[in-house]
Amino acid sequence: MAxxxxxxxxxxxxxxxxxxxxxxxxxxxxIDKHLVNVDFPKAPGKYLTGNLSDYVRFRVGSxxxxxxxxxxxxxxxxxxxxxxxxxxxxxxKTEF
Numbered sequence: 001m002a003x004x005x006x007x008x009x010x011x012x013x014x015x016x017x018x019x020x021x022x023x024x025x026x027x028x029x030x031i032d033k034h035l036v037n038v039d040f041p042k043a044p045g046k047y048l049t050g051n052l053s054d055y056v057r058f059r060v061g062s063x064x065x066x067x068x069x070x071x072x073x074x075x076x077x078x079x080x081x082x083x084x085x086x087x088x089x090x091x092x093k094t095e096f
């Protein structure tokens with residue numbers, strides 16, 4: 001089975017820049033452990049509903065990573081990260 005590749009939208013980097021360095025390290029380490037070169041990336045995640053139904057969210061402590069998972073080309077596109085209370089204000093607009 002093919003392994004998934006992780007890619008990042010520019011919106012993800014903008015959101016990461018707003019976080020403190022310690023949180024950035026925790027999130028980067030979590031992505032490396034749970035999303036890089038995995039067979040089935042959605043296992044630790046949960047599909048969102050409503051207008052964000054194309055996205056999967058991954059929980060990292062009190063933070064959430066919002067991503068699109070393309071099963072045909074085996075790509076995980078991380079598009080946003082924020083605290084749980086703020087992450088769902090994300091409107092699903094990405095800049096690649």
